[in-house]
Amino acid sequence: MAGEVRSSPCRIAVDAMGGDHAPDEIIKGALLAIEKFPHVAISLVGREAVLREKLGDGALARITIVDAPEVIEMTDDALAPLRRKRQSSIRVCANLVHEGKVDAMVSAGHTGATWISAKTVIGMIEGVSRPALAQVMPRYDGVTLLLDVGANVHAKPNQLREFAVMGHFYSQEILGVESPRIGLMSIGEEEGKGNELTKETFRILKDTGLNFIGNAEGRDIFNGRADVVVCDGFVGNIVLKASESLGEMVWTSLASELSRNPIRKAVGAMAYPMLKGLKKRMDWREYGGAPLLGVKGGCIVCHGRSNAKAIMNAIRVADEFASNHIDQKIRERIGDLHTREHASPLLAVE
Amino acid sequence: MAGEVRSSPCRIAVDAMGGDHAPDEIIKGALLAIEKFPHVAISLVGREAVLREKLGDGALARITIVDAPEVIEMTDDALAPLRRKRQSSIRVCANLVHEGKVDAMVSAGHTGATWISAKTVIGMIEGVSRPALAQVMPRYDGVTLLLDVGANVHAKPNQLREFAVMGHFYSQEILGVESPRIGLMSIGEEEGKGNELTKETFRILKDTGLNFIGNAEGRDIFNGRADVVVCDGFVGNIVLKASESLGEMVWTSLASELSRNPIRKAVGAMAYPMLKGLKKRMDWREYGGAPLLGVKGGCIVCHGRSNAKAIMNAIRVADEFASNHIDQKIRERIGDLHTREHASPLLAVE
Numbered sequence: 112m113a114g115e116v117r118s119s120p121c122r123i124a125v126d127a128m129g130g131d132h133a134p135d136e137i138i139k140g141a142l143l144a145i146e147k148f149p150h151v152a153i154s155l156v157g158r159e160a161v162l163r164e165k166l167g168d169g170a171l172a173r174i175t176i177v178d179a180p181e182v183i184e185m186t187d188d189a190l191a192p193l194r195r196k197r198q199s200s201i202r203v204c205a206n207l208v209h210e211g212k213v214d215a216m217v218s219a220g221h222t223g224a225t226w227i228s229a230k231t232v233i234g235m236i237e238g239v240s241r242p243a244l245a246q247v248m249p250r251y252d253g254v255t256l257l258l259d260v261g262a263n264v265h266a267k268p269n270q271l272r273e274f275a276v277m278g279h280f281y282s283q284e285i286l287g288v289e290s291p292r293i294g295l296m297s298i299g300e301e302e303g304k305g306n307e308l309t310k311e312t313f314r315i316l317k318d319t320g321l322n323f324i325g326n327a328e329g330r331d332i333f334n335g336r337a338d339v340v341v342c343d344g345f346v347g348n349i350v351l352k353a354s355e356s357l358g359e360m361v362w363t364s365l366a367s368e369l370s371r372n373p374i375r376k377a378v379g380a381m382a383y384p385m386l387k388g389l390k391k392r393m394d395w396r397e398y399g400g401a402p403l404l405g406v407k408g409g410c411i412v413c414h415g416r417s418n419a420k421a422i423m424n425a426i427r428v429a430d431e432f433a434s435n436h437i438d439q440k441i442r443e444r445i446g447d448l449h450t451r452e453h454a455s456p457l458l459a460v461e
Numbered sequence: 462m463a464g465e466v467r468s469s470p471c472r473i474a475v476d477a478m479g480g481d482h483a484p485d486e487i488i489k490g491a492l493l494a495i496e497k498f499p500h501v502a503i504s505l506v507g508r509e510a511v512l513r514e515k516l517g518d519g520a521l522a523r524i525t526i527v528d529a530p531e532v533i534e535m536t537d538d539a540l541a542p543l544r545r546k547r548q549s550s551i552r553v554c555a556n557l558v559h560e561g562k563v564d565a566m567v568s569a570g571h572t573g574a575t576w577i578s579a580k581t582v583i584g585m586i587e588g589v590s591r592p593a594l595a596q597v598m599p600r601y602d603g604v605t606l607l608l609d610v611g612a613n614v615h616a617k618p619n620q621l622r623e624f625a626v627m628g629h630f631y632s633q634e635i636l637g638v639e640s641p642r643i644g645l646m647s648i649g650e651e652e653g654k655g656n657e658l659t660k661e662t663f664r665i666l667k668d669t670g671l672n673f674i675g676n677a678e679g680r681d682i683f684n685g686r687a688d689v690v691v692c693d694g695f696v697g698n699i700v701l702k703a704s705e706s707l708g709e710m711v712w713t714s715l716a717s718e719l720s721r722n723p724i725r726k727a728v729g730a731m732a733y734p735m736l737k738g739l740k741k742r743m744d745w746r747e748y749g750g751a752p753l754l755g756v757k758g759g760c761i762v763c764h765g766r767s768n769a770k771a772i773m774n775a776i777r778v779a780d781e782f783a784s785n786h787i788d789q790k791i792r793e794r795i796g797d798l799h800t801r802e803h804a805s806p807l808l809a810v811e
Contacts, residue, residue: 332703344648354679
């Protein structure tokens with residue numbers, strides 16, 4: 112069963128059919144991952160005949176194939192894996208996690224379908240109402256965890272509080288932040304600033320025992336004031352996509368400026384290697400995938416545009432997630448929170 | 462009266478007491494502006510004795526001082542200019558616009574107080590319910606106008622539609638886009654994606670006669686897919702501040718990478734001049750200020766952190782706004798829209 116202490120190797124199901132560049136880049140990413148993380152055992156999930164042909168005998172010895180004859184298309188309804196397409200690769204991945212046959216799944220396919228499969232097939236940690244997609248954002252001196260970045264268009268105050276608790280643990284266990292500073296995404300730092308959702312959430316976040324620093328503004332994602340920033344998935348998704356796009360725009364512009372004539376090209380050739388680290392830090396492909404926190408087991412959601420490198424990194428994230436038993440730690444902490452609330456009812460908190 | 466066709470010179474009231482670096486940087490900015498834009502007549506509004514002393518006789522010959530003995534502090538309520546502080550610099554600036562003594566005002570002070578003063582003292586264009594703060598965002602091949610970026614925490618569908626109409630005109634008249642592509646900020650491009658606000662707004666934006674391209678994702682602010690992106694001020698403010706901060710983070714990191722040792726410094730010294738244009742394009746200070754669209758007359762809101770350069774550029778924006786009679790053009794277009802609706806009631810639109 113997902114949620115138990117697992118023995119090595121870490122077992123990961125990879126949806127071979129999801130994403131703009133499936134299955135080729137997914138397969139390549141899986142192959143890169145088994146080279147780089149030899150303790151990880153990968154099951155590629157998708158149309159068996161296709162995968163078998165593309166993998167070839169050498170790779171087949173090191174990767175397990177699990178057949179899933181159906182594919183969720185981007186035009187499909189998010190509910191497809193529960194209804195018409197129960198043999199789809201996303202659903203089969205979720206089944207494998209639920210049955211304890213793997214520790215985590217990775218998919219670059221339909222996010223809504225993955226979310227639904229995670230929530231209903233893998234199942235939620237007791238006390239968590241909805242999974243939240245948590246994205247690592249780069250900053251000068253480290254990273255900030257932003258959640259939710261798109262799994263939940265709406266969120267209620269108690270759900271944002273769950274996001275905060277889950278983000279706290281992920282930041283602590285995976286990102287190595289001892290006492291993560293939790294910010295509530297809003298406009299204006301003062302308690303009274305924001306909308307109804309943030310005002311009510313501010314009030315209840317004060318009693319979580321977390322290192323709650325109050326409202327965070329958009330700038331606090333990148334300036335190092337917070338380690339975890341919570342928001343609903345509507346705001347989070349817009350900020351995430353705007354940031355990715357701005358980052359890409361800056362690098363495109365930079366490359367263009369440093370190639371407009373031979374002299375600039377020469378300077379560019381010297382400067383590029385020095386900026387490689389920064390470029391890497393800004394590149395979403397390096398972060399691989401965003402975990403869906405709150406699920407019993409690991410579920411890593413990748414960018415639809417993921418290439419082999421992104422998939423490899425998502426497998427790394429899945430491995431870290433499973434090896435550190437993040438889901439169990441969240442379960443324990445959410446349990447604590449509910450015990451606390453029982454003693455001091457939510458609406459009486461001050 | 463504001464809203465009439467004005468004769469040169471363009472007259473601008475500048476709030477000398479607003480912002481983190483007031484009054485020194487504001488004064489410097491005003492002085493830079495009269496050098497650079499000789500057709501602009503500036504009234505500096507603030508504590509007369511202070512301003513008189515700081516300006517000196519030379520500058521006094523070229524700048525008018527208007528006394529405003531009170532200052533709105535950041536801790537003040539947004540309603541202060543209407544109640545306790547009717548002699549404040551923000552309120553006096555708004556009075557000047559309302560009375561037609563100047564064509565536009567510029568303030569880096571309390572945004573809420575400026576918004577309230579614009580809405581109630583200067584007054585709204587008939588048919589516009591609330592002013593929207595419109596920010597120019599850089600992209601590779603031009604700029605995108607994002608509104609609202611913080612004036613309205615909440616917005617209703619018909620208000621977002623007003624923002625779209627106003628943004629259309631600003632983009633056309635000031636940014637030189639012939640047929641601005643209007644996007645509705647949401648998550649997912651399809652009509653059904655987003656929250657209740659975006660779904661309803663999508664429906665009514667289709668009948669505005671604008672070049673409505675449907676939902677815009679966060680990335681579409683920077684990738685050139687849209688010329689105007691509309692959203693409520695909660696989302697817009699978060700995206701704006703996140704983008705500014707990410708931009709600053711990139712440049713800080715770049716400078717750090719290109720100065721870590723003598724060789725890198727040497728490459729940096731060659732590369733910097735080549736990247737100056739890009740840095741400038743990414744720098745919010747270059748955009749000066751964001752106009753509050755929908756007000757009868759010009760009202761430019763600046764960043765609280767504005768320095769002299771930002772103030773100078775905000776005065777340029779105010780000048781462009783007033784010289785192009787943006788408020789009148791919005792008034793006419795909003796009038797058209799209402800006539801249209803009268804013929805075809807809003808809720809029957811398809």
